Amino acid sequence: MKTYNLGIIGFGTVGAGVVATIQKNGELLARRTGVQLVITKVADLDIVSDRGVTLAPGVLGTDAMALIESPEVDVVVELVGGTTVARKFITEALKRGKPVVTANKALLATYGEELFTLARKHNTEIYFEASVGGGIPCIKALREGLVANRCQMIYGILNGTCNYILTRMEQEQADFAAVLQSATEAGYAEANPSMDVDGYDTAHKTAILASLVYGKWFKVDDVEVQGIRQVTLKDIDYAAHLGYRIKLLAVIKESGGRIQLGVHPSLIPGESQLGHVNGVYNAVWVRGDVSGTTMYYGRGAGRDATSSAVVADIMDIALNHLHGCPNRVSAFPTYPEYQGLMYSDEVVSRYYLRLQVADRPGVLARISGILGRYQISIASVTQHEVKLPAVPMVILTHQAREADMKQAISEISREDCVVQEPVLFHIEDLVAD
């Protein structure tokens, strides 16, 4: 039996989960792989709080640099999060030729190129399964399982907080603000929920997935981001009436060698697989040119699910090390296959447009006239009879250029009969391959 020694930086929820998982299933892991994982060092500023797991004497300390430098540490597991000290710790580990496992999506989406270049320079490696999709082994699926495919598109439900909020809004017929508040109180949303509900967390994960499948570094700034604050219960109900559900969707598409990256509240068919991903669950839906559609579903966050992914990464690195094959698969291969980014104005999509309009004759004619001038064809219009001065009008379009749509919206919002800022979401029909 071979042994492999871990140093874990960050003894919070996930750090304690990794320790608990190895303590619980370490023997089984060893029988499966021939490798016994040993937790030799854990570093955290807080060495007092009870995490519900017991470490051997001398394992827990406050000095992360000592952990990185220790000859008793074969792999550094970075679980502190953030982009400051985490970057430093990973850099110092890589400079010493030590492999790194991280769950840090913000760091990879921001400094991925720098860190992977450094890893290559020192002939070591970074694994990051837990950075996207929590316990779902989707990074491994994309990098290895689908290696024979050109990736045509990916749709991802990648933020559990947003999906939980949208699911509860629908199931309880409740408003965004009310659900957000109760989610915060229940611990399902952060005190400052902006990273989640404004779409940035999903954008980080979008950049990581796109970089992985297209062999080119994309950053979070390359992703067009729209959060879920604009989604009202009315929108969810209109969508349901039309056979759709609204999800915050990561959208990655390749067309003519260029890549479209977006995060948008999107209408997807209610009867689709992706339409049934509810609550805190995540999913990655992938269209490969050979495999056709595959989908990967599971818990996107949480102590245990994340630990499952972190330990799988540790084992991959341990096997590489003990079998003398570091970088057997390049974690982030880069190659000149794709040309770059598609700008959002060039994007072609179907759209959901909700307007609040004056209830008087000629309104639909004016609005449809503007859309028509921009070559935007209407698929359906919904306007229910309401005895109010202003009423909602919901328009679904056929495929249209985003640049045209933006100009049309700009004109529409200047119309007297339009009494609120128009709301615009994408429609993704997930057409069967």
Add this chain to the structure above:
Amino acid sequence: MKTYNLGIIGFGTVGAGVVATIQKNGELLARRTGVQLVITKVADLDIVSDRGVTLAPGVLGTDAMALIESPEVDVVVELVGGTTVARKFITEALKRGKPVVTANKALLATYGEELFTLARKHNTEIYFEASVGGGIPCIKALREGLVANRCQMIYGILNGTCNYILTRMEQEQADFAAVLQSATEAGYAEANPSMDVDGYDTAHKTAILASLVYGKWFKVDDVEVQGIRQVTLKDIDYAAHLGYRIKLLAVIKESGGRIQLGVHPSLIPGESQLGHVNGVYNAVWVRGDVSGTTMYYGRGAGRDATSSAVVADIMDIALNHLHGCPNRVSAFPTYPEYQGLMYSDEVVSRYYLRLQVADRPGVLARISGILGRYQISIASVTQHEVKLPAVPMVILTHQAREADMKQAISEISREDCVVQEPVLFHIEDLVAD
């Protein structure tokens, strides 16, 4: 750039698909992995038919043994199927220390232990991603992505033909026989559909998945098998009325160290992820003790989807070989963690029971009396008013022991008021973790 040489035995649909995939995406694969795959030999008895792909002169021949022995072949890709010559070819390859890729589930479910023992003896390996779930990288997910988990249960929709038939019966409100006939005419079912519709194909895949996750060899004879011929349109409609859909489900469950293996038409919640796996699509739903529930979805068969999996396996083996780490992960690790099989009589499940009963007073009292004597508790009864001498009665039970259920059914079927053989399916509630 390193090169790796393939010999493909079997130039049928999948063999031609593998060739097409490597011709189409070989350059991209090489950029991603540093390995150029080269098709040096293809063997088939038919070297005349057009497969829509062009091989270099001298590559195609009829002599499989010459291919296996050729120094120009680094890996043998077995795509002939069946359990006779395929077994011989794989054995001869392994004896020469050559790794093997196969999509042959019948062979692995029957001779897996023999072949993997031989591979170990000769320090070489067998990869088999395409044997279960077609283009879905589910073997890799179970073996590597979920390596840190004890597998608590697996539900699989693993046979595209059955799922296609059940989906069409529901969508078109058509009978089994009519749908099977049109599926056969359209090429979605074999001329002899028994392997599929009687559940044996699913049983082969069940045995492979169970062997993989429990480190112990299970055979197809260890799997309790029930096919879909008994499923009528009436059952599908009753299930729908009660909030369920009927799928042919592979069921693998661990309890107290023992393993339950079954293939049954099963009622699963209509709103679940698995309930929305339609048509020829497959899915593997896994409950790990750390990851919680994950699910893997995609095309379960077909030239391209299968090729995607075969080429991923070839690349894994090529990387192992070129990085000098054969058997870096044990394809089928065996270890003494689990005790063996749970016999079907010990199984505990909920049940769907459909009886055809005489429409007269006291029938329900007699039947519920028999169930009660065997400690089987009724969850719901459906009996619609029909003006006929005999009417259907549908009973859903709470959890009950299969042994009790079988005895109760035996008594029930002897009752005068029961005019047809009772129909019994399992109910799997896929309770959220």
